[in-house]
Amino acid sequence: MTGVSATSLGTFTATAQEDDTVSRQNTITVTATRRDESLVDVPYNISAVTGESIEAASILDDAELLRSIPGVAVVDRGARNSGTMNSARIRGLAVDSNGLGDYAVSAVASVSTYVNDTPIFANFLLRDLERVEVLRGPQGTLYGSGSLGGTIRYITRDPDLGEYNGYVSASGSSVEGSEGLGYSVDGAFNMPIGDKAALRIVGSVGDYPGITDYVNVYELDSSGIPVAPNGILDTAASYKSVEDADTVDVWMGRATLLLEPTDKMSIKIVHTRQSDEVGGRRQSTVGQDGFGNTYGDYENGSIQLEPSSRDINATSLEAEFDLGFATLTSSTSHYDHTGESVSENTGFYAQAGFLSFYYTYPRPMASAVRTFADEAVVQEVRLVSDDGDAFDYVVGGFYRKQQLEGTQSSFLRGFKNWWDAYLPFAATAVTRDQDFAYRRTENFEEVSLFGELTWHTSPDLDLTVGARYFDNKSENVTFLDLPLYAGVSDPTNASFSASEDDVLFKVNASWHYNEYDMLYATISEGYRRGGSNAVPLTGSFAEDPRWQLYTPDSVVNYEVGVKGERGDIRYDVSAFLVDWTDPQLNTASTNWGFFTVQNGGEAQSYGLEASLDGYLNDNWHYSLGYAYVNAELTKDFYAPDRPAPAAPIALDGAMLPGTPEHQLNWALDYTRDLNNWTWYSRVDGYYQSETRNGVGVSPTYNVPLDGFAIWNATTTFTRNNTSFSLWMKNIANDDGVTGVFTEAYMGTAPAQGYFGNANKQLISLPRTIGVTVRQNF
Template sequence: MLRSILMTTTAMSLSVVASQATAQTAAKSGEPSMVSEIVVTATRREERVLDVPYNISAVSGQSIDQAKVQNSAELLRTVPGVSVVDRGYRNQGVSNSIQIRGLNVDTAILGDYAVSAVAPVSSYVNDTPVYANFALKDVDRVEVLRGPQGTLYGSGSLGGTIRYILRSPQLGEFGGKASATASKVDGSGGVGWAGDATVNLPLGEKAALRLTGSVQDYPGLTDYVNVYKLDASGAPVAPSGVLSPDAVYERHDDADTVNIWYGRAALRLQPTDWLDLTLSYTQQSDEIGGRRQVTRGFDGYGRPYGKYDNGSIQLEPSSRDVALTAMEATVDLGFATLTSSTSSYNHHGESVSENTGYYAKSGWLAFYYNFPRPMASAVRTYSDKAFIQELRLVSNTEGPFDYVVGAFYAKQKLGATQDSFLRGFKRAWDTAFPAYAAAVQSDQDFIYNRHEDFTDKALFGELTYHFTDRLQATGGVRWFDNESKSATFMDVPVYTALSAPTNPHFQSSDSKALFKANVSWKFGERGLAYATVSEGYRRGGANAVPIVGRYAEDPLWQQYGPDRVVNYEAGVKGVARGVMYSAALFYVDWKDIQINTVTPNWGFFVAQNGGKARSMGLEAQVDGRLAGVHYNLGYTYTDAKLSENTYPPTGGTIPVALKDARLPGSPEHAVTFAVDHSRTLSNGVILTGRLNGYYQSSTRNAVTTSSKINVGLPPFQIWNASATATFDKWSATLFVKNIFNADGVTGRFTESYMGSVPAAGYYGSGAKDLITLPRTVGLTLDYAF
């Protein structure tokens, strides 16, 4: 399959080249510049990508805008070495599912609730470490840094760091842009629309204000075809009496509606030549009607589900709000530049999830006497608040030494709750057993509330020695001290006799030094070879499970330790005959891996440490022009596996994951491909055509030994195309996403895990595939001023 994809991309590239006449230059036509020409600040200095001595990719904001990239999942599919679980818009800020170099052991279906362990890949918005999944609006560039980055960034990471750099206000310039988009998604009964506007306002010679606003409104495409009709109390309607199994179902077409509001204001002040200040505020609100996830197979009555049907017996909306305030100051001290970043954010959300399929398949409905019309609702919330301060000093003087030193402080409060309800159970119990009505308190059968206070303090830095103009070596260190305090409240209140609230507390701390070593050599006119060894670290924490009382767990579940990686990397990059190239070999040794799971007795959400894993592979990319056509081709090979069996922390003899099991979510082979070409007509109109594709080989849904979850996911490819006509200040872009309408499954709730169980009265299905956005055709009008 991989060979056919490579042959297809090569043939398409040659056909495009053969069909084009000579083109205008990139600067004149407005084509995106080569990757090598993008200036990044990954090393805390402004450098071209080709001059950074490790494997980094950058995507310009111009490219994002021209290709009409709609979300981060689509964007990251264009970057070699990066994979992502595409859950659609619902709960898109709950769980960071970005994977770099295969470092992941969590099942692809996580995402409905906030997990205990932090993500292996850290993400930044400018200089604030936060996973908020903001809309991609007014972006200057996106930088993807592979491997641990703790010696350059305040927030450490295992697999890498992704930075979303937003455009700064421009002094002395008035301008902006407005755009409107209409689009139609396969399976949807309506037309979606989006509107964006950005304006840059000069406030004298030393200040400027930049404002950005965006609204997205999409009608949805997933049909919830067997949803219970509810009565005034929120329980399923009982047309033939409470104890009769009869139910009334409704159909809700295009249920996964999307409404997103985004806004950002940035004020920049430059009172002197040596001081630059930017104060910004960013806010986003999401209202999502349901899942963009589809059910395959049949319902409990034997009726087949359609292409975009979902078998949930209840609607599953979600909402979230995130606000980020940041003050960034740059002071030119002459010998060095001092940068201060002070920020705070508040990110919270909630959702309703269909949980009846899990109850039915696990046998839990028998615990509730298989009462008629079972409807298990999981109402979940998450919250993430933080104050962050980072200081950096970057040398400016010429000489054999360069340095970067920094200090980092973060105070973070995390929260996660789940309130589970068996809608209508209390009414059915009272009707069936009136003499024992007091035995059941309410419909609520589970309460869970977890809070964590986390404090991180770190010192970090790098020192580079230039042996010659071409040869240099860098050493880096990061020392940190962190502390975590956790509290968990849990109860099973449905039966009066079982209700026993528990509220354990726990705390932990850790401090350590991490190291990095790098050597690089510039060869030829524009070539660079490098080798790096770097350590990565992910904090541990406290699960705070009870160890006494009715809901006691083994004390070994109370906390989990940190996990660590040693990343080895060697690569070359450069430009030869106008073609940019980069290639890197990597090997990652991962110890004490953290796995998000639940406790065996009462289902507390916890993280546990496993054994060892390793990942090795190749990342390669070329970027250039041929006969006026700009092309980009990337390939990634990743072999990521467990190095030993993984056992429960309680010392059980039965492994929960086996040696040599593939790590989930990361394909062994991935290919990215893109071409674009512009030409100017005699009337001055510039026509630009673009085509890009992505292919990934098969993946695994999980790493565990459970056949209910650990299933294979098929390979897929996604192709996108667009055409733009630009004249004066106006441009019009016609685009098609996912031309061949591939499912692109990146996660699966299996039938054996959450499917129909008619014998227990459950005729719906919680089984579903996480699919990419189906074929989307749209038109965007842009006006620049």
């Protein structure tokens, strides 16, 4: 958490209006349309949060940031596996269970994310940002695959030419349920290199105590196997409690070099590195363990710790050339994102009756060791015309070569030792503790051409048409083995290639019906790439061939809205209808549980989004946001190998998971000069109504999740270049549950020797109180 800069504490740009009023609104410039435009001039539904606002509100993480933006829902999984998959949901376009997140899935997210011009999801720390832009609705024309619901863009700060500046900040915090204190140290240093270049270096280190107590963890021996106090063949086990297990250690560094050799040329090189080490889940178990003990607040029933780690390196080269009639931009980037985690699978095996033969041994401990890797090279070239009298255009080309990998190695810790002691004459029948080995490697290549043409038919009316042609190729290679029992099955490799091409379209009209207000309407398409599941069709692990491929899913969005700025008030209201065809569901194949994607039938989402931002007077500023979303299936959802008249896996009319019908955002801040000090205080809140955990008919996954509200507050005193902030998150300490692993899915099973309990709730950050000191220079 970086604290507050002096410029965020009440300074504003004054703009004269015709009626002689003065606007206190800052002019926010965005680049969502690939050209510099004022936020109020973008002819569709977009929000932008400046870096200064993020710092002023003492926003801690991406979940808190997204909750402050109208119409964005988020599944808050905490720090563990936070970079594995994008948890943001816009306009309800998601069918995956909220509990997903322990492993990288095959289908890309329905909301695309960018860091500057690089399409990447990495959940970087929110440090030294220029702004965050949220584009609602499909953005297929300019942003390609994955932008079904919208696009989120994180824009980092550029170096300042010709001046030395920077800041150092330090924060300390205490969170409800923890015995320790957390801290972070952040800083940035801007250094000019002559008159035409500058370097900006940003660094952040954070060390946060956990809140979750793992209260019934096995004692392990030096080999990582549960201790058998009375011998291997006896059922007794030794347990311990690990307090505050979900510790978070994270560091991030970013270096940006800006070169402007002439007034017609700009070159920017950005390199970012982040590393996370997380000790366990910020997820609580409800109910009782196998001995009848009731779990308390912030207690987890796993019988093993569940750490995660990840590393991300990302480098980009962005060059702009002013050609006089247009700006030519080239963006070249490479990133390498890897991670691993350990998950408790004992509860899953205990509840899956067909796997009960595994529980013929005492002290069962099923560990799922998972890894993911995402590496890509991306190149985009675009030409953006200078403002023209009659026409403006954006044309470009996009290329991406990406390799994705996901693995799972599952172990029954101690099974081999028990087998050898119990059945020594058959020792060779069991080879090891590993019972499952899986690897998926996908190579994906995309070539796209895109463009938008805007016709200024009059000073008040603009018409825009856009299109994107894409040609995708992918090859998926999978490996599966069940190595526990000798000779039961043979290791299997399978591969399959897929390709697809199509054209997306967009039509937009905007009418400035007076000096302050604009009416806009859009019909736009979005898509998400398809691919191959590469399941084997012969041999020990053969699957039905209908699992082999999954096709792209697509949406058509119809939207009408009005936005504008009148004096101290800026507003945006839009209504939308989205038709979703062939929605993609991350799931598992029927026979052997290959990680797969399947297509469903149809879904639809419609609703209303509204935001209001303004000043009551020179001191008081407010913002309000509201979203109503009705998102549901409009056709029964069947498994590929079990079509009608078989029973559907989800029903027509089922509410799509993770998105509430009603969301509210609000904030009120106050700025005042006190002698030589500036005092800034802010209170903000978020409310969401009830959601669903899944979309299927099975209550094992599809259960209701209660609505909740989260309140935050911060107050800051600034003098010259020094600021002191006191802040509090989740003042009422609401659980804020956004996902669950149910008892039926991962509960206790004492009859099978499993006395832990792996059900859990994904809770929001509990009440946290912190202080930040910042020095600018």
